[in-house]
Amino acid sequence: MAKVSQIEDPQFWRAGAISIVLVMMVVLVMLTVDSLAAITVGGSHVPPFSVINQKIGYKFDSSRGIDIPTIGEKELLYQHEYTPVEAEALIDKGKLVIQSRACMDCHTFFGNGAYYGPDLTKAWLDPAWEGWKGITGAETRAEAMTRFLMDPVKYRTWGRAMPNLHLSREEAMAIVAYLKWIAAVDTNGFPQNFGQISVNQ
Amino acid sequence: MMKLNLLETALLLGGIAFLAGCYGLLYGVGRLAQRQSIMLAGFACYAFLCMLVAVIVSTTPLAGPWKAIVVVFALGFLGIPPVTWRFLERTHPHRRRS
Amino acid sequence: MYRSQQLALKYLAAAIVIFGAMVVAGLMSAYYYINPDFLFGLLHFNISKILHIDTLVIWLLLGFIGAVYWYFPEEFGIELVGIKAAEVLFYVLCAAIAVVTLVFVFIQYGPSDGVGMWLVNQGRKYVEAPRWAAIGIVVVMLVFAYNIIGTAIRARKITGITGVLIVDLVPLILLYLDAFPAAKNMSVDLFWWWWLVHMWVEATWEVLIGCIMAWALMDLLGTSRRIVEAWLYIEVALVLGTGILGLGHHYFWIGTPQYWLAIGGFFSALEPLPLLGMVIHAIYDAGTHHMKTTNRPAFYWMLAEAFGNFIGAGVWGFMMTLPQVNLYSHGTQWTVSHGHFAFWGAYACGVISVCYLVLQKVRGSAFLDGITWRWAFAGLNVGLVGMVGALLISGFAQAFIERAQGGSTLEAFIAGQENFWFLDGMYARFAFGLVFAAGYAVLAYDLLTIGRRVPVHAAAVAE
Numbered sequence: 007m008a009k010v011s012q013i014e015d016p017q018f019w020r021a022g023a024i025s026i027v028l029v030m031m032v033v034l035v036m037l038t039v040d041s042l043a044a045i046t047v048g049g050s051h052v053p054p055f056s057v058i059n060q061k062i063g064y065k066f067d068s069s070r071g072i073d074i075p076t077i078g079e080k081e082l083l084y085q086h087e088y089t090p091v092e093a094e095a096l097i098d099k100g101k102l103v104i105q106s107r108a109c110m111d112c113h114t115f116f117g118n119g120a121y122y123g124p125d126l127t128k129a130w131l132d133p134a135w136e137g138w139k140g141i142t143g144a145e146t147r148a149e150a151m152t153r154f155l156m157d158p159v160k161y162r163t164w165g166r167a168m169p170n171l172h173l174s175r176e177e178a179m180a181i182v183a184y185l186k187w188i189a190a191v192d193t194n195g196f197p198q199n200f201g202q203i204s205v206n207q
Numbered sequence: 208m209m210k211l212n213l214l215e216t217a218l219l220l221g222g223i224a225f226l227a228g229c230y231g232l233l234y235g236v237g238r239l240a241q242r243q244s245i246m247l248a249g250f251a252c253y254a255f256l257c258m259l260v261a262v263i264v265s266t267t268p269l270a271g272p273w274k275a276i277v278v279v280f281a282l283g284f285l286g287i288p289p290v291t292w293r294f295l296e297r298t299h300p301h302r303r304r305s
Numbered sequence: 306m307y308r309s310q311q312l313a314l315k316y317l318a319a320a321i322v323i324f325g326a327m328v329v330a331g332l333m334s335a336y337y338y339i340n341p342d343f344l345f346g347l348l349h350f351n352i353s354k355i356l357h358i359d360t361l362v363i364w365l366l367l368g369f370i371g372a373v374y375w376y377f378p379e380e381f382g383i384e385l386v387g388i389k390a391a392e393v394l395f396y397v398l399c400a401a402i403a404v405v406t407l408v409f410v411f412i413q414y415g416p417s418d419g420v421g422m423w424l425v426n427q428g429r430k431y432v433e434a435p436r437w438a439a440i441g442i443v444v445v446m447l448v449f450a451y452n453i454i455g456t457a458i459r460a461r462k463i464t465g466i467t468g469v470l471i472v473d474l475v476p477l478i479l480l481y482l483d484a485f486p487a488a489k490n491m492s493v494d495l496f497w498w499w500w501l502v503h504m505w506v507e508a509t510w511e512v513l514i515g516c517i518m519a520w521a522l523m524d525l526l527g528t529s530r531r532i533v534e535a536w537l538y539i540e541v542a543l544v545l546g547t548g549i550l551g552l553g554h555h556y557f558w559i560g561t562p563q564y565w566l567a568i569g570g571f572f573s574a575l576e577p578l579p580l581l582g583m584v585i586h587a588i589y590d591a592g593t594h595h596m597k598t599t600n601r602p603a604f605y606w607m608l609a610e611a612f613g614n615f616i617g618a619g620v621w622g623f624m625m626t627l628p629q630v631n632l633y634s635h636g637t638q639w640t641v642s643h644g645h646f647a648f649w650g651a652y653a654c655g656v657i658s659v660c661y662l663v664l665q666k667v668r669g670s671a672f673l674d675g676i677t678w679r680w681a682f683a684g685l686n687v688g689l690v691g692m693v694g695a696l697l698i699s700g701f702a703q704a705f706i707e708r709a710q711g712g713s714t715l716e717a718f719i720a721g722q723e724n725f726w727f728l729d730g731m732y733a734r735f736a737f738g739l740v741f742a743a744g745y746a747v748l749a750y751d752l753l754t755i756g757r758r759v760p761v762h763a764a765a766v767a768e
Contacts, residue, residue: 108433
């Protein structure tokens, strides 16, 4: 019987497949452990929930060559200073509201989701809310956002309107808090130049 | 990355992968038909691929290491059709080209 | 015919029906872009999208399960262990799919608490189904695994293909457990969600379709087991060797460390290389058989799988995977273009191919061919390529205007959406979607009738 060369032997390739998969999985697990530390609340990339009490910004960092979030002086949300426990509860509620209304099946968060509505990663920082303050009669951005979310059809400004998802005031406030918090996540510069350039420039 | 560079870079990258497919297809068909002209057409696709790599290296704002990766991948695309073909011929002895 | 093969027919039939539901939901989703007041106040884009993407996952999974149930008993020469449970569960699964669909259409949104998550809508992409349904899916997959592993144990035998399949089932099922949590931290949520989504469609599903195609090649071309198994191991090595760390291409922008841009970009860019190898293999097999086969539609759909996978996943993916490009293409219609093309090439074509292989046996046709399947093939592929081309144009416009030029604000988003290139792409996408839908209708008709319409004579056997 003719000797089968190694490359014709499935067992050779099986050994190769097992080896490669194991090596890649070990590397992935190591990177996962490191990444989870970075994305845990309070880690290097994800801020504590209590940043909702502070001013969030977004500016270019020359050392990293990308835009990064900035966390500044005190800027209360709804004129209330949230304790860490209150902030966490509010943001937890916000995420549940976002899931219950399937926001990610119209919008994107960190660019993930659906593309019918705008990306919400930096929605808290969107200059458009200044216009909505006038439309909704709100004095603050947070209040404008809350009123809009509770009745987006009433405050529609575009042909493709957001539908009314029957959010209570508590639910709308939770979403606003959530949006403020995620605007402070370090997303390696996505989206680039947010609010710093304009299509009309 | 400048706005125009975005589309240009993406199209160049897609073009490289697409031409690799054309090269592979023509290489395989040429080997099957034992027609040098078809294989030459495949190598012409590969030559065009190399031109796109040169454009990427010289004009796009990708950093050096990324350009090096594109060059290495282009070499990988060169080797895959003949290496795969040789493997297939060795493992299908009763189906060697008639 | 084994009982599991009879069950396979039911699974494959259900797959094709749900494929149809996916097409309807897809046309609706496309139409919203053209007429945003469509069903406004009644059924919104997000529900239509949920129906579209969830039926995508379900019809492909049903197709995979059907294919495995068809080939597995022949692999071991015995009936599948636990077949009765599998038969009952099929009907339970169909009922659950129907209930969840009705809940999505008529209830749509639930309360923002555990009740909503358990009973109505979890709102995480692809895994929106309420938790009770997710538990059902886990049960179905566990029984499936029991069928497979139990049969191998009873037969006291393992083959290369079944060994790979069994090992693949473990991560396939474990990863689905991410369908349950509702992490408040979006970065953590998406981190694990991508383990599920990427490691399904760019890892475990690739291995699963590889196993199915191995059986299909032995069936269609009489390729030896030794060859298909060697090739399967090579494919596992290359696809998982690039795809496991290729997961990192989803970790560019979700809050994870910056090293993912280099790691994810590099390994993800490697992913097209094994797909080129598959194209070469497909050409070799087609050519050495002189394009002759006793089952023309299965043969051509298998070719479509190899080429579609390379172009849709490989070429389209390579275009957008480097982080320098992805910064702009991320979360735009460019992504949609790639997603449609990749799913079609990597999985849909393979499942359709298996349908024809199974039908040849069921209808007792020595030679399967005809005109109708060619019309379906043309309609579906022209429709699909037209859609992804249109989406690519819209995606380019969106990436350029909204992201590169506009800085991704709401104003930039609207400017992108109202740009004429974008809008024309949306109209063209809908038009080609209608072509695709017509192709589907012809496919469904052909699957119902092929092998029944004209008596087949042994003299028509090609080889």
